Amino acid sequence: MAFDSLSEKLQNVFKNLRGKGRLTEADVKAGLKEVKLALLEADVSFKVVKQFIKAVEERAVGTDVLESLTPGQTVIKIVNEEMVKLMGSETTEIKLRPSNEITVIMMTGLQGAGKTTTAAKLAGKFKIKGRKVLLTACDVYRPAAIKQLQVNGEKQGVEVFSMGDQNKPVDIAKAAVEHAKKHGMSVVILDTAGRLHIDESMMEELVEIKENVNVDYSILVVDSMTGQDAVNVASTFVDKVGIDGVILTKLDGDTRGGAALSIRAVTGKPILYVGMGEKLSDLEQFYPDRMASRILG
Numbered sequence: 001m002a003f004d005s006l007s008e009k010l011q012n013v014f015k016n017l018r019g020k021g022r023l024t025e026a027d028v029k030a031g032l033k034e035v036k037l038a039l040l041e042a043d044v045s046f047k048v049v050k051q052f053i054k055a056v057e058e059r060a061v062g063t064d065v066l067e068s069l070t071p072g073q074t075v076i077k078i079v080n081e082e083m084v085k086l087m088g089s090e091t092t093e094i095k096l097r098p099s100n101e102i103t104v105i106m107m108t109g110l111q112g113a114g115k116t117t118t119a120a121k122l123a124g125k126f127k128i129k130g131r132k133v134l135l136t137a138c139d140v141y142r143p144a145a146i147k148q149l150q151v152n153g154e155k156q157g158v159e160v161f162s163m164g165d166q167n168k169p170v171d172i173a174k175a176a177v178e179h180a181k182k183h184g185m186s187v188v189i190l191d192t193a194g195r196l197h198i199d200e201s202m203m204e205e206l207v208e209i210k211e212n213v214n215v216d217y218s219i220l221v222v223d224s225m226t227g228q229d230a231v232n233v234a235s236t237f238v239d240k241v242g243i244d245g246v247i248l249t250k251l252d253g254d255t256r257g258g259a260a261l262s263i264r265a266v267t268g269k270p271i272l273y274v275g276m277g278e279k280l281s282d283l284e285q286f287y288p289d290r291m292a293s294r295i296l297g
């Protein structure tokens with residue numbers, strides 16, 4: 001194996017420690033140096049790593065090493081627990097309104113993050129729960145995006161609402177909600193336009209939709225492969241648009257997924273689901289404990 005796992009590295013760091021007792025500051029500092037490297041390697045942002053290591057250090061110094069654990073395992077256990085705590089301790093789900101009301105979900109994010117695909121994945125999840133879902137094409141800048149949503153909607157057996165590319169996204173969103181009301185639908189998912197980079201007009205467009213349509217969830221879709229950049233994207237969306245939750249895509253790739261930790265730490269918003277592939281069934285619940293193990297390697 002090219003790299004030792006973090007737990008092996010920690011066993012090495014602590015191998016000269018004999019017997020049990022309390023973790024000293026020197027032991028903890030040595031161990032946490034390895035943890036810090038592992039987190040940076042996993043693309044957790046530097047600022048978050050620093051804060052995290054400090055918090056763990058405060059907790060770990062003076063901790064009793066349990067009979068059943070080695071000092072290395074004790075540090076790993078604390079690190080794991082703190083990461084899980086930071087990422088939200090438990091899974092958070094999208095709560096739909098009762099089916100005689102309409103829940104509006106707005107998908108946001110940069111181009112290529114996986115919005116359109118994820119919108120269709122979510123639609124499938126709600127359909128399985130017995131909901132009538134309306135996917136809505138609010139990306140009027142890329143005709144291919146409308147087509148892609150239609151193709152995906154068809155695959156999912158979910159209706160797609162489109163008004164072509166000559167209307168304003170906010171008007172399409174309003175019309176979609178009216179359409180849903182008229183046809184007894186209970187979930188409207190708005191697929192909005194992304195840009196290659198964060199840009200003012202994209203943010204304004206999203207704010208305008210929120211001001212005119214009763215959006216229950218603004219969901220930020222983030223490509224987990226973008227590592228550190230993901231944090232900047234997330235904090236800008238939080239500031240300018242306001243988001244309620246995050247979906248991290250492309251975790252089927254070889255990223256360790258440090259973005260999950262950074263985004264949660266920086267935004268305080270829950271990660272709702274993770275994208276695990278291109279197929280429309282590849283959307284999974286987010287489990288903080290599994291993510292912690294993956295990030296630590």
Ligand code: GDP
Nearest residue numbers: 111112113114115116117249250275276277278
């Ligand atoms: P959008 O521009 O944000 O709407 O992004 P798209 O939905 O068009 O997705 C961009 C690309 O990423 C497409 O090729 C998708 O198939 C792919 N994609 C989306 N989610 C995932 C995922 O979870 N895993 C993988 N491997 N690919 C994904």
